[in-house]
Amino acid sequence: MLITLSHINKIFTTGEVTVHALDDLNVEIKQGEFVAIIGQSGSGKTTLLDIVGCLSQPTSGDYWLNGAHINKLPDSELTTIRNRQIGFIFQTFHLLPRKTALENVQLPLMYAGATSRQQRDRAVEVLTMVGLQDRMNHHSNQLSGGQQQRVAIARALANRPALLLADEPTGNLDSQSGNEILIIFEELHRQGQTIVMITHDPPIAQRANRRITLLDGRVVTDEFTEPRAQPVLQKI
Amino acid sequence: MLGAIFRDSLKNLSSNLLRSGLTMLGVIIGVASVIAMMAIVEGGQVWLVNSIERLGTNLLFVWKKRLTVEEKRMFAGRNLQLRYDDALAIRERFPDLKVAPIIDIDGQVKAGERDYSGSITATSPEFSDIRNFHTATGRFLQATDINTWNRSVVLGKTIAEVLYGSQSAIGQQLKVGEHRFHVIGVMEPKGEVYGQDYDEMVFIPVTTALRFFKGSDKIRSMIIHVPDRDKMEEVTHKLHQFLIQRHDGVDDIRVRNQGDFLGAIDRTIWTFRIVLGGIAIVALLVGGIGIMNIMLVTVTERTREIGLRKAIGAKRQDILLQFLIESTTISVIGGCFGVVLGIFAAYGFGNLVAQSMPGGGDWGAVIQPTAIAIAFMFAVAVGIGFGLFPAIKASRLDPAEALRYQ
Numbered sequence: 001m002l003i004t005l006s007h008i009n010k011i012f013t014t015g016e017v018t019v020h021a022l023d024d025l026n027v028e029i030k031q032g033e034f035v036a037i038i039g040q041s042g043s044g045k046t047t048l049l050d051i052v053g054c055l056s057q058p059t060s061g062d063y064w065l066n067g068a069h070i071n072k073l074p075d076s077e078l079t080t081i082r083n084r085q086i087g088f089i090f091q092t093f094h095l096l097p098r099k100t101a102l103e104n105v106q107l108p109l110m111y112a113g114a115t116s117r118q119q120r121d122r123a124v125e126v127l128t129m130v131g132l133q134d135r136m137n138h139h140s141n142q143l144s145g146g147q148q149q150r151v152a153i154a155r156a157l158a159n160r161p162a163l164l165l166a167d168e169p170t171g172n173l174d175s176q177s178g179n180e181i182l183i184i185f186e187e188l189h190r191q192g193q194t195i196v197m198i199t200h201d202p203p204i205a206q207r208a209n210r211r212i213t214l215l216d217g218r219v220v221t222d223e224f225t226e227p228r229a230q231p232v233l234q235k236i
Numbered sequence: 237m238l239g240a241i242f243r244d245s246l247k248n249l250s251s252n253l254l255r256s257g258l259t260m261l262g263v264i265i266g267v268a269s270v271i272a273m274m275a276i277v278e279g280g281q282v283w284l285v286n287s288i289e290r291l292g293t294n295l296l297f298v299w300k301k302r303l304t305v306e307e308k309r310m311f312a313g314r315n316l317q318l319r320y321d322d323a324l325a326i327r328e329r330f331p332d333l334k335v336a337p338i339i340d341i342d343g344q345v346k347a348g349e350r351d352y353s354g355s356i357t358a359t360s361p362e363f364s365d366i367r368n369f370h371t372a373t374g375r376f377l378q379a380t381d382i383n384t385w386n387r388s389v390v391l392g393k394t395i396a397e398v399l400y401g402s403q404s405a406i407g408q409q410l411k412v413g414e415h416r417f418h419v420i421g422v423m424e425p426k427g428e429v430y431g432q433d434y435d436e437m438v439f440i441p442v443t444t445a446l447r448f449f450k451g452s453d454k455i456r457s458m459i460i461h462v463p464d465r466d467k468m469e470e471v472t473h474k475l476h477q478f479l480i481q482r483h484d485g486v487d488d489i490r491v492r493n494q495g496d497f498l499g500a501i502d503r504t505i506w507t508f509r510i511v512l513g514g515i516a517i518v519a520l521l522v523g524g525i526g527i528m529n530i531m532l533v534t535v536t537e538r539t540r541e542i543g544l545r546k547a548i549g550a551k552r553q554d555i556l557l558q559f560l561i562e563s564t565t566i567s568v569i570g571g572c573f574g575v576v577l578g579i580f581a582a583y584g585f586g587n588l589v590a591q592s593m594p595g596g597g598d599w600g601a602v603i604q605p606t607a608i609a610i611a612f613m614f615a616v617a618v619g620i621g622f623g624l625f626p627a628i629k630a631s632r633l634d635p636a637e638a639l640r641y642q
Contacts, residue, residue, distance in 0.1 A: 055547060055636040076551060083549025094544040094639070098247055110237055111549035155548065 001064070002162060002194055003029040003052065008061035010047050010217070021047040022058065023217035029196065029210075031162075034189040036205035037198045039214035045198045046167070048214065052196060053086055053165050054078045066162045083111050087156025091168035093148045095140035101127060101151045102136045108158045126154040130184060146177030153184060164188065166197040170204060182207050237554075238561075245562035248534075249569075259530045260570035263615050266520030267574025268581055270611035273512040275582035275601035281505045283599040288497055294465050295366065296333075296472060297492045298479070299457040307488075314484040320446060320453040322482060323360075326460070329478060333471070334461040336363040337442050341449050345389075345438055347399040347410040356412060356438045358445030366461040369434060374406040374421030381420075381441040387412075387448075390421040394435040412440065415448050468493045517614065523570070524618035531563050531626035542630050543638025552631040559627035560620060567619025571612045578611065579603055 010022040021044045029035055039045040050056040051063060054070055063070040066085055070078070082088075095104045105123035106116075114122070127136050130150040140148055149169060156164055166185070170178030185195055186207065197208060205211050213221040249256040300318045303311070323337040339358040344351055363369070364376040371390065381388050389412060396405040396419075408419045417440065426434035446453050462471050476491040483489070535542070542555055550558075582601035589599045 050636045053547070055639070056634070079546065079549060079551050082547060088547050090544075090639070094540065094547075096541060096544070098251060107545070108548040110240060111545075111551070111554060113237075116240075159549075 001028050002031045002033075002066055003027070003196075004062070004064040005052070006062045006064075008048075008051065008058045008063065010044075010051065010056075011059045021217050022051070025061070025217060025219060027212060027219060027222075029194065031194055032189075032192050033210055034185065034195045034208045035197070035210045035212060036208035037196065037212050037214060038200065038202065038205045040200060042216075043214040044217035045200075045214050047217070049165060049167050049196075049198050052163075053088060054082050083108055084159055085162045087153075087159070087161040087164045089149070089152050089156050089164065089166040089169045091171040093140075093145075093152045093172070095148055095151055095155075097141045098139065100137050100139055101132060101143065101147075101154075104140055104151055105155045105158055108155060112159055122158055123154070126157045127151070129157070130154045144177070145173050146180055149173060149177070149181050150184070153181070157188075162194060164193055164195045166195065168199055169197060170199075170201075178204070238557075241558050241561050242565070244558065245565045248562060249565060255530060256566065259526050259566055260573065262523030262526035263520070263567050263570030263618065264523075264574040264577055266516065266523040266618070267571050267611045267615045268578035269519045270513065270516040270614065271575060271578025271603065271607055272581040272585060272601070273516045274509070274607040274611070275578070275603040276585055277505060277508045277512055278602040278604055278607070279582075279586060279600050280508070281501065282602050284501050284505075285498060288494060288501070294462045294468065295494050296460040296462060296468075296475065297457065297490075298460065298475070299490055301488050301490050303488055311484075311486045311488070314486055316483060316486060316488050317452075317454045318457070318489055320442065320455050322479060323455065323458055325482060326458070326475065326478070330471070330475070332463055334362040334366055336360050336366050336459045337455045338363075338457045338459065339442060339445050339450065339455050341413075341440075341445055343413045343449070345395065345399065345410055345412055347408060350399050352395055352398055352438075354436065354438075356440060356445075358440050358442045358449075360442050362461070363439070363459070366459050369426055370424055371421035372424040373404070374419070376421055377439060377441050382443050385444045385447050386441055387415060387417045387444055388420040388441065389417040390423060390439040391419060392423050392433075392435045392437040393425045394433070395438055396422040412438075413449065462493075468495060520611075520614060520618055523615075524567075524622035527563050527566055527619060528622040528626060530566075531559060531623050532629070534562070535559065535626050535630040538630075539633060539638045539641040542633050543635050543641065546633070546635035547639060555633075556627045556631040559630045560623050563623025563627070564616060564619040567615045567623075570619075571615035574615065575608055575612060578608075 005025055005027045008022050008025040009020070012019045012021055023044075025044075025048070037045050037048060051058050052065075054065070057071055061071070065081065068081060070081070073081070096107070102120070102123050105127055106119040109119040109122055124133070124136065127133060130153050132147060132150055132154065135143060135147060140151060143151065164185075169181055169185075173181065182204065185197065189195055189209070195208075199205050210224045211221070212219055298318065303316070320337055323335050326333065326335050336359050341356045341358060342354070343356050344353045345356070359377070360382055361377045361379060364371070370376065372393070374390070376390055377388070380386065389410065391399070391405055399405065399410065400408060405419045405422050410417055410419060423435070423437070428434070442455070460475070462468055472491050472493050476489070479489050479491070480487050545555060582603055586600040
């Protein structure tokens, strides 16, 4: 099991108001799965992403990622796990605007302690993988939304993470660019990359091979299907 | 990685030049004022020390202490004055020393229609060597003048010009008070030294003064030249003891050497150094507050960036270092500009003093490398010190919250 979430609770208290964002949630995800987590806003999917992404700790329950008992680890080790085990992809890309595509992709490699030579070589490799070999020295604000998200994917892949964690990756993109991103995900999935994608959009969730639906912090459905081939996919 | 962080911080600073420039201005002004203040104080010290050393070197000054009414009553009947005999006794007891007794007489010098009123200095031939002050024409006082109470007079350059214009003064007859004197020499120009215009001095033999102008053998003071500089303290002490003994055991005289004066100046200069340096350092601290302020704004503006960096693997110390390097970069660059501005300001002040202050012509700023080093290092310390709080704040941001900060 790559991911084991066992009896996870997350409770937020703001003044008098207490929100039970995750309520005794249990999920297991195997190596190589492409999982879509679906839910309306307020269903707890962002909270789940933060916990799975080691950005925050659950109030109670146990979380294992790739054999590490995450909720027992101190902050400094979580940083290392985020760096090595998890590749983040965000709805708003989160690229650093004054840096080139190449420099953005080098960032996680730098924090992993790679030499500048190693950083550059690996960054070129992953940017080529997402089809941006011609745009490497463009600043991120000179790139289209779809290109920016592809840079973000390259950055997420730089340290060969066990888990690719995407938060509404197509939310800020037109349907064609969004589709290109999903095609990359499908290709990565085919190569054995584990992907967890959060979305509120059912057609996009259809592209995954497993869909977990959340409601009020609980899993309401968990279905496995072989993704049906998209017409666009066949074209490419 | 440090190189990359440093390049990032330069990029960030240059992306908002106006803001970075204004922040640096605080540091620039602070560093510049530290350097300028120190240079001016240092220049002042050099000026004062030079002024004192121009009076002659290796000198001892002896004068009478002011006694209280009580002391006067207590020591009544004892030998309490500083007298010409004391000078002669010192010469006999310490043959190595050059002793010049000094008496000041207020009087009038009159040559025909022209006259001069002021202080007349009665002294001995040694004065010329001790003060390193020689005649331009004619001769200074000699032993024969002293031994025979000669009524000869030596004029300062200005006095000679006032009395005789372009005519030669040597051999001329003139009246000092009611007594007829003849001019034997005119001094070289020397100018003002420590508040006294040497060109306006008039010299007569000390014995002549005692005989014709004073009813007693009291003298005002003595200037003594000590040949061996290393023995100043020892001679000062011995001389003092010798005079106390001559004065029936009463310590009614002061013996001071130049080291004492220089020491006093040193203490004064240190006071200035601390006060002015303190003001300048306050300016630098205000600059530091500017850095802290702007770094706090920067941290808030870049909350999402910090969240992203933490999400992809930046450790706390990575973020801390990033912002610390940025604030230090501001202070280092500001410090460099400040050094340049400070040097200009110091020399500018030096010129200003030279033009506006009488006798301040040679008070220039003295910039010492240590002053520059201190100012610069203090600026860097300010950058680190005031950057620390914003950097710690940045490093402690919660990544999940920071990523979604609007």
